[in-house]
Structure formats: structure tokens, C-alpha cells
Amino acid sequence: MSYTTGNIVSGVALGLVVLVLFAGLINMLRGGSSNTSQRLMRLRVGLQFLAIVVMMTVLYFRHSG
Template structure:
């Protein structure tokens, strides 16, 4: 798996969870599910940032 693909997958995972959270909020879904999705999004954003930083470091090294 190339570095570009890894970054793309990480960013898409964040986007999917964000859209699921927005859809849940717009249809008046469970507040508990919204909290879980928000926590998952924050975790995925952290992982995506680590991946992006790792790719940048790897390409400049």
C-alpha cells in the first residue's frame, strides 16, 4: 500500500464518520450515538494526522 493510498484511506475514514454523525444529528437520532461517532471521529483524525506526519517525515528523510 503506497503512502498516498494510506493518507487517502485515513482521510476518507474521517469523512465517512463525520457524515454519519451529521446524518444522525439531522434525523434527530440518538444523542449517545452522536457522542460515540464524535469520539470515533476525533480518534480517526488523530490517526490520520499521525499518518500524514509520518509520510511527510518519510519523504523528507
């Protein structure tokens, strides 16, 4: 895997986490639905897990090749 591809994939994964985090903060500050807050929190945790898996995979392929 090239450095550029790995950087782009990792950046997209982290960007998605940040977007969902800010969506949850905005919902909380506006006094939105608690169900929406819970859904966004679960989505954020799942995306954080995915981001870690993506970054570990990128690191593995960078060092194995």
C-alpha cells in the same frame, strides 16, 4: 515509502474521517440518539488524530529517504 503508498494510506485515513463525519451529521439530522452522536464524535476525533499521525509519518519518510 513511495509516493503512491503514502498517498493511498493518507487518502484512506482522510476518507474514514469523512465517512464518520457524515454518519454523525446524518444521525443528527434524523434526530437520532444522542449517545450515538457522542460515540461518533469521539470516533471522529480519534480518527482525525490517527490521520494526522499517518500524514506526518508519510512526510517524514518521504523526506528522510
